[in-house]
Amino acid sequence: MINADTNPAPATTHRGPSRRQALTGLAAVGSLAALAACAPGSSGGSSSSGDGGGTLRVSTWGNDSRLKLTQQAVAEFQKANPDIKVTVENSEWTSYWDKLATGTAANDSPDVIQMDEAYIAAYGTRGALLDLETVSAQLDLSEMDEKMRDTGLVDGTFVGAPIGTGNFSVGVNPTLLEQAGVAMPDDTTWTWDEFADIAAQVTAALGAQGVYGFDMFGAGTAELGAWVRQFGQEVFPTDDQTAAEPATVASYFEFAKRLVDTGATPPASVQSENTAAALDTTLFATNKSAFHLQFHTQISAYAAASGNELRLLRLPAQQKGESPRMVNKASMYWSIASRTTQSENAAKFVDFMLTDPAATKILTTERGVPAIPSVQEDILPVLDPQAKIALEFTQAITPELVDPPQVTPAGASSWNTDFPTIGTEVLFGRATPADAAERTITAAAGML
Template sequence: MTDVPQNPSTSSTSTSGPSRRQAVTALAAAGSLTALAACAPGSSGGSSASGDGTLRVSTWGNDSRLKLTQQAAAAFEKANPGIKVSVENSEWTSYWDKLATSTAANDSPDVIQMDEAYIAAYGTRGALLDLGTVGDDLDLSEMDSKVLDTGKVDGKLVGAPIGVGNFSVGVNPVLLQQAGIAMPDDKTWTWEQFRDIAAQVSAKLGAQGVVGFDMYGAGAAEFGAWIRQFEQEVFPRDDETPASVANAQTYFDYADSLVSSGACPQASVQSENTTAALDASLFATNKSAFHLQFHTQISAYAAASGNELKLLRLPAQKSGESPRMVNKASMYWSVSARSKQSAAAAKFIDFMLTNPEATKILTTERGIPAIPKVQEDIASVLTPQSKIALEFSQAIASEVVDPPQVTPAGASAWNTEFTTLGTEQLFGRTSPADAAQNAVTTSKGML
């Protein structure tokens, strides 16, 4: 997950995936959602996804991820001599542009790397194969059932979760030590305590250009985690409670208090940090003691900072309460509904998710594997920093609550919309009360 910008705003990853910097893709902008209906099984027109017999696999990610994926694909080819694989890689924004175009033209890749923000948009329109129909070619029986269920859309499994990410607090122990502050107890701390600690870091190290906490107030993942602590959801299922305006306002009020207390820098600095490359961000350059991210990203930050970084649980609203953290699917493997090589595609996914010849290459690149046996297989080959991420996942495994449903089909632009309204509030152009009303109205409107 190392290509994900520093503050992912999905509930993904993409881990997954989208961040405050994401653009609204052609999937929505070009009206391609309507065109996807033509891709449903049984529709007329279009060719198979891979007419020449080569299994086309679409992915997004940086060069490091691409090389690892190609190595794993080569191992699959060696184990399956009759199947050739072509990996088609793009960066995040162009990936969705290309996928929308190819799907509308009935020319989708056979295997599609899918994100939480878009799986419902594609799945509800019949563009993705029901993986429950592929038989023994894909065995996901040992995967965490609650994580596996996040790949279901309208009752059909249209995506096999590749790994999981936990939205958590990254911490730089070196900066805490320099500030004379002990490592917080993340089993008991609250958001108020977190703010106070961050403000102390800023006060002690501010002359060196260091802040306690780099940014907060315009990330959809932050907002989702905050609302969940009130036992509400931004996009609730039928049996869940939607976010209230009152609870939404507490999020924006808290963001303001971080700035006024000195815990976070001014809005202009936060905005610049948001658009910075990961290795140039405040947390990666040892200029911020705390940062929120999906936890497997800690390896990328550690590589950039040169320090061993730690992971902490999210603070809670009250001491002793659960922070209601979740296992979020980092991303998914899906199969095009029009692929004529669905059996080969299923075998490929099974190999990538379960076979040690692939999992020991990919390790935690796309999140912590959601299959316990695979976690055991890869443990011996992980870097020290990756082991920290794996051990963190295992430590909180008994504490997490059920993950939210994936972003609904009509809400793929939520991350971008929330970032806009959150940024307006940080700069003082709207009040916390208005931002809360706008956030709730916008999320409900997308349903």
């Protein structure tokens, strides 16, 4: 699924809104309707340019490790800008969005906001986020890849500066493949059919030890998005894109059932338990699954839990010779409140956190592989081996990427709970692929 730290960890362990926990915070976003009209691009107050102007409030979510590194980077910013005071307001995932929605509706939003893909449209379309083009003199993102930068657009307005990249990919445990006598696949040519066969071979060889070839498939929003994109379709299409078709979505569910039937993935009950488990107790993290679909910066967390060096592979394609049509996704963003009275100071802060070596060499891949190529090169010497694997994977596939989809629409607050419910019913045999496809398309269309 796409992007929520439901159990926040460093960005090398960054997880998208998983099946583990529903996205509850968006319910609170409805309170934003109480905001007086404040169009993106208007700071809503007088901006300060390094003259103090009170304390710059920065809101973040994450665990103690992320917070500690963030505070170290903030200390470097304050050394370089002694006239700007900064305070970091950190929360765990769910309470973070509750607090942000309440504060924004009360005109008490933090100045700088760590923003997530699943929420950026909900805030951006309500005028709660500043148009960052208005502070381009302080925030220079000219080095960032245009496709990556454009993931911060909401209705054509640049409201989120991408912090890092996330590529939905295949994590692989080479040790398990070796134990199963299965060769490492060529991810530049493999197809989903080949992937299914390889996973089934691993289960056949190691199943007596409780090992599966592939841990779970069939109820993930990121999975579905990647699958239909390979047919030139999108779950949430823009005006110039093709909407996901019933036959395409049905083929996704049919493939999920095939994986179970052939033993490539566990039975539905095991998959369901696995989705509810903490990351370090999942099948992939405990060396009980050779393959796992994930955003690539999670690889360090899984490697730390498994005790093995893990690798990353491209997504399989539908047919030989076809592109897997992988995309960049922002791991998260820095946004600025539209009503801040310190828009220029806030932009200086964001620029420092994204581009200045004094900060980037502290944060490294904490919030994802940096979205700016020169920063990637700066931090490479200080990365651990698994973080280097994530960075090198990003660099290798970047020339192959296609345009990313639009961010999760403002009305799609329940998508990350509605779709997994549908997919799970297929896995348990309570819904047919065709019926589930119709329900999926109806649900998605109703959210646009």
